[in-house]
Amino acid sequence: xxxxxxxxxxxxxxxxxxxxxxxxxxxxxxQPNPFRSFAGADDHPLHPRPDAAGSGSATAVEIGGxxxxxxxxxxxxxxxxxxWSLRVNPSSGNLHPTEAYVxxxxxxxxxxxxxxxxxxxxxxxxxxxxxxxxxAWTSAMAGGENAWxxxxxxxxxxxxxxxxxxxxxxxxxxxxxxxAAVRIAAELAGCRAQxxxxxxxxxxxxxxxxxxxxxxxxxxxxEAGCILVVTGRQSSVFSPESSVPSPQSPVPSPQSPVPSxxxxxxxxxxxxxxxxxxxxxEDHVQWTFIDEIAAxxxxxxxxxxxxxxxxxxxxxxxxxxxxxxxxxxxxxxFDGRGSIDAARCFAMLxxxxxxxxPPWDALWWDARIHLLLFVHRVNGLxxxxxxxxxxxxxxDRIRAASGREFLWEPCHDSLPLFALVRGDCRALxxxxxxxxxxxxxxxxxxxxxxxxxxxxxAFGAAFYRHLFWESGxxxxxxxxxxxxxxxxxxxxxxxxxxxxxxxxxxxxxxxQSLYHFTIGSPVEDTRLSTEPGYAWERGVLA
Ligand SMILES: Cc1cc2nc3c(=O)[nH]c(=O)nc-3n(C[C@H](O)[C@H](O)[C@H](O)COP(=O)(O)O)c2cc1C
Numbered sequence: 001x002x003x004x005x006x007x008x009x010x011x012x013x014x015x016x017x018x019x020x021x022x023x024x025x026x027x028x029x030x031q032p033n034p035f036r037s038f039a040g041a042d043d044h045p046l047h048p049r050p051d052a053a054g055s056g057s058a059t060a061v062e063i064g065g066x067x068x069x070x071x072x073x074x075x076x077x078x079x080x081x082x083x084w085s086l087r088v089n090p091s092s093g094n095l096h097p098t099e100a101y102v103x104x105x106x107x108x109x110x111x112x113x114x115x116x117x118x119x120x121x122x123x124x125x126x127x128x129x130x131x132x133x134x135x136a137w138t139s140a141m142a143g144g145e146n147a148w149x150x151x152x153x154x155x156x157x158x159x160x161x162x163x164x165x166x167x168x169x170x171x172x173x174x175x176x177x178x179x180a181a182v183r184i185a186a187e188l189a190g191c192r193a194q195x196x197x198x199x200x201x202x203x204x205x206x207x208x209x210x211x212x213x214x215x216x217x218x219x220x221x222x223e224a225g226c227i228l229v230v231t232g233r234q235s236s237v238f239s240p241e242s243s244v245p246s247p248q249s250p251v252p253s254p255q256s257p258v259p260s261x262x263x264x265x266x267x268x269x270x271x272x273x274x275x276x277x278x279x280x281x282e283d284h285v286q287w288t289f290i291d292e293i294a295a296x297x298x299x300x301x302x303x304x305x306x307x308x309x310x311x312x313x314x315x316x317x318x319x320x321x322x323x324x325x326x327x328x329x330x331x332x333x334f335d336g337r338g339s340i341d342a343a344r345c346f347a348m349l350x351x352x353x354x355x356x357x358p359p360w361d362a363l364w365w366d367a368r369i370h371l372l373l374f375v376h377r378v379n380g381l382x383x384x385x386x387x388x389x390x391x392x393x394x395x396d397r398i399r400a401a402s403g404r405e406f407l408w409e410p411c412h413d414s415l416p417l418f419a420l421v422r423g424d425c426r427a428l429x430x431x432x433x434x435x436x437x438x439x440x441x442x443x444x445x446x447x448x449x450x451x452x453x454x455x456x457x458a459f460g461a462a463f464y465r466h467l468f469w470e471s472g473x474x475x476x477x478x479x480x481x482x483x484x485x486x487x488x489x490x491x492x493x494x495x496x497x498x499x500x501x502x503x504x505x506x507x508x509x510x511x512q513s514l515y516h517f518t519i520g521s522p523v524e525d526t527r528l529s530t531e532p533g534y535a536w537e538r539g540v541l542a
Pocket of ligand 1: 092170174329331332491494
């Protein structure tokens with residue numbers, strides 16, 4: 001079962017002597033277009049664009065606000081003749097493989113019929129791909145017609161163009177960041193967003209139209225990711241899909257909002273589709289390893305038992321506001337001098353502990369990612385290597401799996417934070433993060449250690465993707481925490497896998513490091529000029 005996952009995961013590890021397979025150089029002639037569009041589809045500018053359609057529709061305003069603050073453009077940067085956009089959600093190499101689709105009921109000024117839309121972040125507009133029967137929407141949403149769906153897909157080619165075979169991992173990290181960004185933006189709009197595990201990848205592909213060969217002639221294909229339902233915070237509008245428990249289909253959570261899949265899929269299959277996907281690059285390199293792991297990890301969909309959160313709620317300092325999510329940026333270098341107080345560091349770690357609130361409540365599984373911390377400059381916390389266990393079972397299991405003797409000293413009253421070794425670990429942190437100085441020159445950096453084999457055994461091979469998604473959600477929270485502290489973070493996808501495992505004395509696949517992160521005092525690149533994400537924001541945000 002995990003054979004294909006192990007083969008891909010091991011086959012795309014970076015080793016000191018050998019990086020995962022890629023072209024080894026950048027073929028600028030085939031650089032993919034960062035923006036997908038559908039020629040022939042109607043375009044609907046979104047709130048808060050001054051020319052927004054449907055400003056009389058509360059749902060259209062809600063959709064516009066949430067997309068603006070999750071997947072919209074947050075800046076344009078320029079250096080000499082090069083100009084490039086950055087987004088609210090981060091992406092490995094700024095390549096942005098994640099696409100978003102919205103499915104919503106009739107919206108005054110936008111569409112009289114329920115419809116499937118593609119989100120175009122370059123224009124902050126919806127492209128209408130399909131309209132379908134109003135009766136189908138009403139029956140599928142069963143009293144929750146004001147709710148809407150957002151599906152996320154990945155264009156593997158965008159990442160593979162630069163990173164070759166390891167790119168599938170980066171697409172999943174980025175999808176996780178996008179999930180967190182959507183959930184946090186929904187909270188800012190007074191809404192909830194929750195993933196729907198019942199939808200298979202084939203269902204998501206059918207709903208979004210990414211399985212329509214005729215609309216993708218010459219265009220790079222998209223891979224289904226996940227689908228979330230967005231509802232008002234108080235509403236529990238949907239009845240469960242099935243209330244008949246069976247060993248394969250345990251009872252779903254009574255709170256789970258689950259719109260009827262069959263009715264919607266049937267309606268869009270019979271719907272009126274418009275638009276043809278653009279081609280992003282003229283030339284492509286085929287990375288069949290990516291096709292294989294995508295096929296091996298396609299989700300058949302599942303009904304799930306709610307999994308109890310086994311940890312107490314840790315206090316969070318504050319939720320981000322809209323200005324903070326728009327200002328999030330990755331540091332490109334740190335000054336190697338600044339420090340933070342232990343209280344601030346603990347607040348950041350507290351914010352990544354799972355709890356009932358956003359963004360964690362978008363996910364349906366219990367925490368599988370733990371943090372191996374390399375602490376460099378935190379006043380009141382000795383430099384050294386620490387472990388933050390995000391699940392109560394983790395310390396014992398990691399301790400049992402580790403072939404090394406560590407201190408395992410609890411070093412906080414309520415956080416499950418353990419000192420493993422004290423001492424200067426800057427060179428080690430930098431070395432294992434592909435020799436990137438940002439991992440050694442910040443306050444701390446970390447490796448996200450996934451509870452790997454047990455998770456794949458519990459939830460199947462498709463859960464390989466979910467492990468990366470969770471790491472992306474953790475990363476998104478850290479980005480925002482860093483920003484709120486007046487400091488800066490950076491996600492690190494490039495690390496030497498097995499040397500990280502060796503730090504903990506881990507062998508085999510019980511635990512695997514999936515993603516790294518670092519936080520410190522940023523040094524700005526003053527050669528770059530910056531403009532707001534959209535022309536209409538000049539003078540408003542600048
Ligand atoms: C999954 C992931 C992996 C990343 N890996 C690295 C990395 O190894 N080194 C680095 O300097 N930046 C890394 N980044 C940061 C990206 O380069 C950055 O997000 C992108 O350029 C967009 O800039 P922004 O985050 O300021 O919007 C990573 C980001 C993500 C989301």
